[in-house]
Amino acid sequence: MKSIADKYGRVHDYLRISLTDRCNLNCVYCYPSFAGIKLTDKSDLLSFEEILRLVKIFAGKLGFKKIRFTGGEPLVRKNVMDLFSMIKNLKQLYSFKTAITTNGTLLNDKIYDLKKYGIDKINISLDSLKEDNFKSITGRDNFYDVISAIFNAKKAGYDNLKINCVVMKGINDCEILDFADFAVKENLNIRFIEYMPFSNNGWNDKEFFSYKEIFNKISEKYELIPAFSNGSVSKDFKIKNNNGVISFISSISDNFCSTCSRLRITAKGNLRLCLFSPQSNELNLQSLLNNSSISDSDIADIIKDYLLLKPKEHPVTEELVKLDLNYMLTNGG
Numbered sequence: 545m546k547s548i549a550d551k552y553g554r555v556h557d558y559l560r561i562s563l564t565d566r567c568n569l570n571c572v573y574c575y576p577s578f579a580g581i582k583l584t585d586k587s588d589l590l591s592f593e594e595i596l597r598l599v600k601i602f603a604g605k606l607g608f609k610k611i612r613f614t615g616g617e618p619l620v621r622k623n624v625m626d627l628f629s630m631i632k633n634l635k636q637l638y639s640f641k642t643a644i645t646t647n648g649t650l651l652n653d654k655i656y657d658l659k660k661y662g663i664d665k666i667n668i669s670l671d672s673l674k675e676d677n678f679k680s681i682t683g684r685d686n687f688y689d690v691i692s693a694i695f696n697a698k699k700a701g702y703d704n705l706k707i708n709c710v711v712m713k714g715i716n717d718c719e720i721l722d723f724a725d726f727a728v729k730e731n732l733n734i735r736f737i738e739y740m741p742f743s744n745n746g747w748n749d750k751e752f753f754s755y756k757e758i759f760n761k762i763s764e765k766y767e768l769i770p771a772f773s774n775g776s777v778s779k780d781f782k783i784k785n786n787n788g789v790i791s792f793i794s795s796i797s798d799n800f801c802s803t804c805s806r807l808r809i810t811a812k813g814n815l816r817l818c819l820f821s822p823q824s825n826e827l828n829l830q831s832l833l834n835n836s837s838i839s840d841s842d843i844a845d846i847i848k849d850y851l852l853l854k855p856k857e858h859p860v861t862e863e864l865v866k867l868d869l870n871y872m873l874t875n876g877g
């Protein structure tokens with residue numbers, strides 16, 4: 545069986561592909577107006593043909609088992625369903641699962657197509673259960689679009705839906721128990737994500753709320769029972785005597801680098817070893833694809849060698865805040 549590993553023996557089989565670094569929300573922690581983020585020109589985005597070829601290389605030659613489409617907001621990419629329908633054909637040739645991470649604003653009229661094109665899993669980001677707080681976090685009025693997308697996705701058969709919630713002290717930590725209630729009432733998996741520093745995103749430790757603090761808050765009302773997490777990056781818990789799952793993504797207070805199995809491709813086709821890799825270390829896959837003397841097998845070999853450069857873990861928070869040109873939006877979150 546094909547597989548690739550880094551020099552620490554971590555098998556890598558999970559690829560995240562950014563379809564665009566554009567987003568229709570302006571979340572305070574991700575895409576603040578003051579960050580001065582330079583987005584990729586549309587003409588420089590990976591084309592659908594290039595994405596398909598990369599999927600063939602990763603799934604067919606390197607044994608990747610899961611491919612997640614993200615961004616930016618993946619559903620703002622023009623004709624994205626055409627891409628997903630072509631990906632579905634590849635799924636029949638190689639055995640891999642597909643997923644998307646979306647802010648949910650454009651999901652309502654696309655859910656049944658996503659099902660039709662075999663997208664196996666959907667993660668929806670939602671940081672507030674209050675319309676006004678949603679607007680102050682995202683800068684937009686789409687609260688009800690996202691809420692209805694959650695219900696419609698469940699109706700369409702996405703019962704493995706995960707809801708991502710970034711917790712910031714003084715912004716939405718007061719809603720943690722509301723989210724836990726929401727998990728119980730609607731039988732959802734709510735994943736609380738620690739607020740991470742990116743270049744110019746205004747991160748500061750006064751707004752940081754650790755997973756332990758979130759855990760303690762939820763424990764005031766519910767008993768959390770550790771659940772088997774199947775090598776995932778999250779710490780997963782069942783809620784005693786209730787429906788729903790609560791998960792924590794503790795990238796900052798308790799990193800999970802030792803079990804990392806992910807590689808990322810940015811919207812312009814650069815391969816990244818880690819969310820926090822310096823941009824200067826990216827491997828430009830688009831130029832390899834455009835070189836007619838380089839075959840798919842050559843590219844697979846180059847990727848294998850490149851993976852050996854992956855560091856054991858990401859730098860400590862004091863270093864992360866100093867990283868230049870490192871944006872969640874352009875990295876493919």
Ligand code: SAM
Binds near residue numbers: 616618710742
């Ligand atoms: N637009 C899509 C969405 O909203 O889900 C996909 C891209 S978004 C960058 C992916 C995830 O990264 C979202 O759940 C978002 O909340 C999270 N995210 C962005 N910036 C973050 C930060 N500074 N700390 C923690 N999570 C962050």
